[in-house]
Amino acid sequence: MLHLGFVSHAIFPSTAPKSYAFARRTSSGRGVRTCERARLRPWRAMAVLGVEKTVGRGRERAPVEKAQYDAIVIGSGIGGLVAATQLAVKGARVLVLEKYVIPGGSSGFFERDGFTFDVGSSVMFGFSDKGNLNLITQALAAVGHKMQVIPDPTTVHFHLPSNLSVRVHREYDDFITELINNFPHEKAGILGFYNECWKIFNALNSLELKSLEEPIYLFGQFFKKPLECLTLAYYLPQNAGEIARKHIKDPQLLSFIDAECFIVSTVNALQTPMINASMVLCDRHFGGINYPVGGVGGIAKALANGLVEKGGKILYKANVTNIILENGKAIGVRLSDGREFFSRSVISNATRWDTFGKLLKVDDLPEEEKNFQRIYVKAPSFLSIHMGVKASVLPPDTDCHHFILEDDWNRLERPYGSIFLSIPTVLDSTLAPKGHHILHIFTTSGIEDWEGLSRKDYEEKKEIVANQIISRLENKLFPGLRNSIVLQEVGTPKTHRRYLARYDGTYGPMPRSIPKGLLGMPFNTTGIDGLYCVGDSCFPGQGVIAVSFSGIMCAHRVAADIGLERKSPILDAALLQLLGWLRTMA
Ligand SMILES: NC(=O)c1ccc[n+]([C@@H]2O[C@H](COP(=O)([O-])OP(=O)(O)OC[C@H]3O[C@@H](n4cnc5c(N)ncnc54)[C@H](O)[C@@H]3O)[C@@H](O)[C@H]2O)c1
Ligand SMILES: CC(C)=CCC/C(C)=C/C=C/C(C)=C/C=C/C(C)=C/C=C/C=C(C)/C=C/C=C(C)/C=C/C=C(\C)CCC=C(C)C
Numbered sequence: 259m260l261h262l263g264f265v266s267h268a269i270f271p272s273t274a275p276k277s278y279a280f281a282r283r284t285s286s287g288r289g290v291r292t293c294e295r296a297r298l299r300p301w302r303a304m305a306v307l308g309v310e311k312t313v314g315r316g317r318e319r320a321p322v323e324k325a326q327y328d329a330i331v332i333g334s335g336i337g338g339l340v341a342a343t344q345l346a347v348k349g350a351r352v353l354v355l356e357k358y359v360i361p362g363g364s365s366g367f368f369e370r371d372g373f374t375f376d377v378g379s380s381v382m383f384g385f386s387d388k389g390n391l392n393l394i395t396q397a398l399a400a401v402g403h404k405m406q407v408i409p410d411p412t413t414v415h416f417h418l419p420s421n422l423s424v425r426v427h428r429e430y431d432d433f434i435t436e437l438i439n440n441f442p443h444e445k446a447g448i449l450g451f452y453n454e455c456w457k458i459f460n461a462l463n464s465l466e467l468k469s470l471e472e473p474i475y476l477f478g479q480f481f482k483k484p485l486e487c488l489t490l491a492y493y494l495p496q497n498a499g500e501i502a503r504k505h506i507k508d509p510q511l512l513s514f515i516d517a518e519c520f521i522v523s524t525v526n527a528l529q530t531p532m533i534n535a536s537m538v539l540c541d542r543h544f545g546g547i548n549y550p551v552g553g554v555g556g557i558a559k560a561l562a563n564g565l566v567e568k569g570g571k572i573l574y575k576a577n578v579t580n581i582i583l584e585n586g587k588a589i590g591v592r593l594s595d596g597r598e599f600f601s602r603s604v605i606s607n608a609t610r611w612d613t614f615g616k617l618l619k620v621d622d623l624p625e626e627e628k629n630f631q632r633i634y635v636k637a638p639s640f641l642s643i644h645m646g647v648k649a650s651v652l653p654p655d656t657d658c659h660h661f662i663l664e665d666d667w668n669r670l671e672r673p674y675g676s677i678f679l680s681i682p683t684v685l686d687s688t689l690a691p692k693g694h695h696i697l698h699i700f701t702t703s704g705i706e707d708w709e710g711l712s713r714k715d716y717e718e719k720k721e722i723v724a725n726q727i728i729s730r731l732e733n734k735l736f737p738g739l740r741n742s743i744v745l746q747e748v749g750t751p752k753t754h755r756r757y758l759a760r761y762d763g764t765y766g767p768m769p770r771s772i773p774k775g776l777l778g779m780p781f782n783t784t785g786i787d788g789l790y791c792v793g794d795s796c797f798p799g800q801g802v803i804a805v806s807f808s809g810i811m812c813a814h815r816v817a818a819d820i821g822l823e824r825k826s827p828i829l830d831a832a833l834l835q836l837l838g839w840l841r842t843m844a
Pocket of ligand 1: 382
């Protein structure tokens, strides 16, 4: 089964993957049947759902549902699904509209010749059974689901310049000992920096996490846990790099801290908010990194099924092209096929650039969005290679996740400078046929490198770039890799743009310069009444656990606004104004 096709739609299938059929067969939920009906005869499906009327608007059979929902969620990424499921559990009538054929977005999956690939990264935070920060476990539990997970003994194995090799062991003491062995003269600095991270992590882990835009909750937390909240407020505008520099002087060790931050933020430590850095640098030891049996795609499938079981609906192949406004308020959405749905609130899981650049037709960007775009630009996308290889090419005891930056620290943030590699079959061998492994290799890449090329040049360029990366991996880790490949598919930023509906294929916001920590990141409300955003262009940013938190926060704020949670209009106005003002300080 040798496939070396460098097809343009490489990482995402253009037709439903086998497992989509599986999802449809095995789910007994209404939403899945709805999806099937809607695809075949939308107007009849709507009749089944009890649609009040069908209006023409120049298009026969374009059905309209007048405020039939409490919340419409555009997109079924993890952020959208968590918001949707949390609201459904609170009793809201929820509809999720997904452009693609399966749920999950960048946390989706696809299948080829017996291999099950994760579309995005396979490093899962927040999936343990302890503490308050296991947000993925909690999101699944809220809809009655639990996934079996496999503990990863090593979060990542760093292969860095000057042959610096560091394994981030699950056990914190093992990791710290290994780091100190590499930098014995910096023992105090290492302990100082990571201890400061733990102080923040412990404060975070002590809170019940809900919407920071909802005053009754926020003031309640300050009352119950004043020290922890003040700790978080103190660190909110700070970045990891400046704190690392208070403790550490060795330039190579500071570069290592940059690499630690880069793998989760695609920027260096000076630009990475300290709260986010602390979250990931500690959770990997507290709850540990845990891989879901069957692959990352199972998380979205379970959430989508849970949503339907709690009375929500999800429609696939439902491409939202417009958010409908009435008197300045978001009241519904229009799909590319003309269908319209109406709701008391609209939650967009598309990026803020897509939401305000494409879905919303307003003459002037709200001030809040102008401020966001002043502070943040789109982070780069990725070039990804999904590969099936013969198992014999991997040395025994190969770790699951690797980060490779060969010989020049200056290349860390440059496109194609460093290589991310995950081998999820090290943990779950069922993802590949017997005697084989999956290699998911990715590196940062901008869309501008891939536009304006003829089909032939585009395909050739993919092949050239992929070959260079394979040679680098052969030199550094796996001699003979090229000859062991049995299947290979290459995706570019254009692929990510097309299949994830993400502006320029971006994976979220990146600060234009040194940010004031997380202070400038918008939460979920927007300048448009009734419109909320969720996902990686909202607080606290990129990452499955981060967008899960965004989903939890969003659901809480929406629930308060539609009367499913307590709310104080006066305190609301005061807090939202204060937060808006604070963001302008960033
Ligand atoms: N290990 C990890 O931590 C890991 C792994 C994978 C993904 N991720 C993270 O997940 C984050 C993204 O999650 P997310 O929830 O923000 O979003 P997402 O991009 O994953 O999902 C958005 C979904 O919305 C859909 N969509 C967009 N526009 C639409 C439209 N107009 N109509 C209908 N559907 C539309 C897309 O098809 C997609 O399914 C990324 O930042 C990435 O870092 C992390
Ligand atoms: C409001 C005001 C003003 C004040 C108040 C104060 C307070 C209370 C505050 C609070 C806060 C909070 C709660 C916060 C929270 C936060 C959080 C939760 C955060 C989180 C974060 C997370 C993150 C960022 C994550 C991320 C991750 C990621 C991205 C991942 C990725 C991965 C990868 C890519 C891997 C790599 C791979 C290889 C190496 C292969």
